[in-house]
Amino acid sequence: MATALTPVLSEFWDRPESWTLRTYESHGGYRALRAALDRRPEEIVDLVKASGIRGRGGAGFPAGLKWSFLPAPDGGPRYLVVNADESEPGTCKDVPLLMATPQTLIEGMVIASYAIRAERAFVYLRGEVVHVYRRLLRALEEARESGYVGKNILGSGFDLEIVMHAGAGAYICGEETALLDSLEGRRGQPRLKPPFPAVAGLYARPTVVNNVESIASVPSIVSNGPEWFAGMGTERSTGFGLFSLSGHVKRPGQYEAPLGITLRELLDMAGGMRDGNELKFWTPGGSSTPLFTAEHLDVPLDFESVAAAGSMLGTRALQIFDHTTCVVRAVLRWMEFYRHESCGKCTPCREGTYWMTQVLRSLEAGEGVPEDLDKLLDVCDNILGRSFCPLGDGATSCVTSSIQHFRDEYLRHLTHGGCPFDPMESTLFAGASA
């Protein structure tokens, strides 16, 4: 049976002035908050737990469980921090959500803060999207004017202040503890865990860090019930999510669907590959997830199935490349990214990404030797599981998976004496006089 799209978060992104409070309220906005405030905070935690929703920021940790890890209130502050540092290559779902319907996030934040008894919440937005920041500042102002944020929210006695915080350019700040250090005004470098943020997070106080899409999904779960949410998706990967198709497809974009949909189904919705070209490789969940090929078109895109097939669901960032693309070039550019973004704290990641960049550059230029492939795999082996945070692990995914699937293409660079591909053929404007 073909899977159909289930627009919940993206339901009215195409409506005029979708970002205003008025539009949000006319689509049922803030009804969930009223319902939530009539219940006890623990009931909301239980409800989110029962929905089975797993974090939408890549790691897939059950959100309700994360909330329940906070220690009992001790009278001191507790915080909710929303991770809006969307920077994983290929990932482009939170930015459109925040641009189109920022109130969804704010409503989710008020409900989540009430559930975990936090009176302060923060959004950490990457700094390189200024219009999204404008929309967030304005949305907060509107929510405050209408009594959804501030003192005694809707007469419930619950107080919440929200701060919209812009970062300043650093992929690593998407790692939750680096994000917290950055939010404290420091270099964004990851912290040793434990203690986990639930115990000692922002200012060493109990803190929940959740992705934008996770928190934005909360109002719909509260309004429609956990069974409704769990009725979509698969048994262990419940609900819906934004699937972001990019690259060599006819109609790239955001497709909100139940988890477990396949790339074959999504490609069909997106009009197929451009010019009827052949699918060569794709990432199921961003550049840190091992590459898939055409043989994985029918892998259900849920956490378990993607893992069983050797990759990770990540952020459902489907970067799709056709046969005009050189995989060595693709991997080199990802490695240059990891090298640039490695925070420098731990040796395997700092040095490993640096050396792999050198090796990949010479391979792409046709100047390497076949043994370089073993060297790359050896370096990967010394990073994976040995780096301080998942950035290093993620940097190895494209290398090991590309060598696994495309070893011959690496070697072809050596026999060809350079890259055998024409880079113009893979561009959007191929064939046109650009």
Next chain:
Amino acid sequence: MPFTDTVRERLGADAREIMARYPEPRSALLPMLHLMQSEEGFVSGDGIALCAELLGLSTAEVSAVATFYSQFKRHPNGDYTIGVCTNTLCAIMGGDAIFAALQKHLGVGDGETTPDGRITLERIECNAGCDYAPVVMANWEFFDNQTPSSATELVDELRLGKDVAPTRGAGKVCTFKEVSRVLAGFADGRADEGVGAGAASVRGTELARERGWKAPGPTTTGEGEG
């Protein structure tokens, strides 16, 4: 050039407003560095010293932060930062060709500024607009589905002082200093300008509507069940 007393006073007042947003003042450091850029067009030694003084930190502590983040500039920046995404997907979709064209057209390399002080050219990493690849950011506003010629036209118009509207963003691209002030958390009243979503963002929404696909209705204990 050291700040005059009037400027120090004004920046100090803005910085105190930023600090008041947070439970602990040091959290204000990143926005304060954006604020310094809004004054000088980069983070100068004076800007670092002022942040240090206001937060009771050493200049070394502030420098350590200022040098960590790619948006903070240590040299005078152009009025417009043109960031060409050359991360894998955009590079392959045309970002490399766009960067090469701009480099040639402007006669400057990565991180360099044109002699007239108008344009700083940069390679940038993934900016979360992959479904609009190749993407060019002008002062952190989105220019989607670019080509070498459209990007060249963009920088030419900016150099001539014309107003240019991003694909998804404010009504026009503001200057680097103006945008830096927004990033320090001071709204500029432009939030209602521009589109809610671009064409790619709503492809799924529109397709679902066309085919009559919807998420199921409430099934259980939620509000308003029947």
